[in-house]
Amino acid sequence: MVNMNDYLEQAVEILAQLVHFDTTSHKTNLPLISYIEEILKDAAVPYSLVPNDEGDKASLFATIGPSGPLGIGLSGHTDVVPVEGQEWHTDPFTLTQKGDQLFGRGTTDMKGFLACMLAAIPAFKAAPLQQPIYLIFSYDEEIGCTGVRPLVNQLGKDLPMPSLVLVGEPSNCQVVEAHKSITSYVTRIIGHEAHSSLLHQGVSAIEIAAKLINHLTDAQQQLKSTQNDARFDPAYSTVHVGRIDGGTARNIVAKDCEFLWEVRALPDFDGTEISQTMMAYAKKDLLAGMKSISPATDIVTEQITSVPGLASSASAVSLGMKLANQNESFVVSYGTEAGLFEDQGAASVICGPGSIEQAHKPNEFIDRAELVKCLSILGRVADHQSS
Ligand SMILES: [Zn+2]
Structure with missing residues (x-):
């Protein structure tokens, strides 16, 4: 010994x-x-x-x-x-x-x-x-x-x-x-600038970001009500938006907006599901409307880090x-x-x-x-x- x-x-x-x-x-x-x-x-x-x-x-x-x-x-x-x-x-x-x-x-x-x-x-x-x-x-x-x-x-x-x-x-x-695993992302929205008096001619990147963040908040609620691993506090996977930047002025429809967010997933849950679902929602419900006003608009999500x-x-x-x-x-x-x-x-x-x-x-x-x-x-x- x-x-x-x-x-x-x-x-x-x-x-x-x-x-x-x-x-x-x-x-x-x-x-x-x-x-x-x-x-x-x-x-x-x-x-x-x-x-x-x-x-x-x-x-x-x-x-x-x-x-x-x-x-x-x-x-x-x-x-x-x-x-x-x-x-x-x-x-x-x-x-x-x-x-x-x-x-x-x-x-x-x-x-x-x-x-x-x-x-x-x-x-x-x-x-x-x-x-x-x-x-x-x-x-x-x-x-x-x-x-x-x-x-x-x-x-x-x-x-x-x-x-x-x-x-x-x-x-x-x-x-x-x-x-838990931790995966972090940046989501960038490219909108279309216009004078705010001509709202219908622009695509507000801020508004799109708000919709995406709402989607993430709903996903969080869903995780909270369906997952329960009592070893962890909290006992479910979490989704969190930690920072948002966007817009130029009160009277300009925002061309750019980006937000930083993360998923902390229970070990047996694939946290990347959340970003896939969010991007599917973006494609189905948001992108077509954006592109009908300007084809240059876009929503891009990039993974920054991933710790299993x-x-x-x-x-x-x-x-x-x-x-x-x-x-x-x-x-x-x-x-x-x-x-x-x-x-x-x-x-x-x-x-x-x-x-x-x-x-x-x-x-x-x-x-x-x-x-x-x-x-x-x-x-x-x-x-x-x-x-
Ligand atoms: Zn350490």
């Missing part, structure tokens, strides 16, 4: 280094990746990088132990959300300890987990591993889980396929087995609970990379230190006790892979 308490101070030290790299999603993560590479080289752990097309960011995949099946992956993203506009009482990029709380951007989401992974390397190396442990570091998670995709596509090809991936998003070290939902397999949940020393599992309302691993064929659950309550907020912190819990989970991962 590996005793992981000895690794706590090392984890805190590494966390301080990780927090110090400003890896806000729009910036490079390469200095942080180089730091991880140094740790891996010192420990003689083989790894490979999966860089992005621009060459300013990279994911990393490391293997500890023998190659072979039944590997367990530990996965976390290196990027953090911006601190701009937030009121921080300490420097967000300097780890600051107050009592048992460690403050800094990313401490909870999710450099605390990365620090535990890296601090545990000597324990993983010392364990008589029979099956491998993989360390996976991604980027651009906070802008739609985009950065991990090229790496995930390599699993089972150039990179080994883990039999289980623990995605260490903040869950207070409890096992999370499901979350998560519905972990029963075997993944039971192994996750064993490793986390828990006897129940939960669902969460935020999206993660876990669904991408699942879709590729790597069973996946979420389990990581810290509370989602602290994520993305000013004065983000993690409790030392959460790091202790996380390190014991990693100790159980080592034990499990050694038997």
Whole structure:
């Protein structure tokens, strides 16, 4: 049995280094990746990088132990959300300890987990591993889980396929087995401009947008009355319009209008149905009338991002609970990379230190006790892979 308490101070030290790299999603993560590479080289752990097309960011995949099946992956993203506009009482990029709380951007989401992974390397190396442990570091998670995709596509090809991936998003070290999918869209309406006194000669893009949004509101009501998965709050899929821009002046029939919207769908519901139904309604009830006034009018819906939902397999949940020393599992309302691993064929659950309550907020912190819990989970991962 590996005793992981000895690794706590090392984890805190590494966390301080990780927090110090400003890896806000729009910036490079390469200095942080180089730091991880140094740790891996010192420990003689083989790894490979999966860089992005621009060459300013990279994911990393490391293997500890023998190659072979039944590997367990530990996965976390290196990027953090911006601190701009937030009121921080300490420097967000300097780890600051107050009592048992460690403050800094990313401490909870999710450099605390990365620090535990890296601090545990000597324990993983010392364990008589029979099956491998993989360390996976991604980027651009906070802008739609985009950065991990090229790496995930390599699993089972150039990179080994883990039999289980623990995605260490903040869950207070409890096992999370499901979350909704998130698909976001922009819908653009091209109307036809006219003086508002000659209303009949124009097509108001604003009016068309209002009709489409009404359609989405009806769809939402429909979902609310037909879906009920009590594990989730709310227990149904949701449709939400978050932003609208359009029009020029009070007395001009609006030529342009666009709105941003999203669907958060229960894992077993195909959220793209909503946009298909809306566009079918547009085609059937709106476009012909618009085009009879001006053929240049149009309604275009573009998908911006898509994060698949998560519905972990029963075997993944039971192994996750064993490793986390828990006897129940939960669902969460935020999206993660876990669904991408699942879709590729790597069973996946979420389990990581810290509370989602602290994520993305000013004065983000993690409790030392959460790091202790996380390190014991990693100790159980080592034990499990050694038997
Ligand atoms: Zn996160």
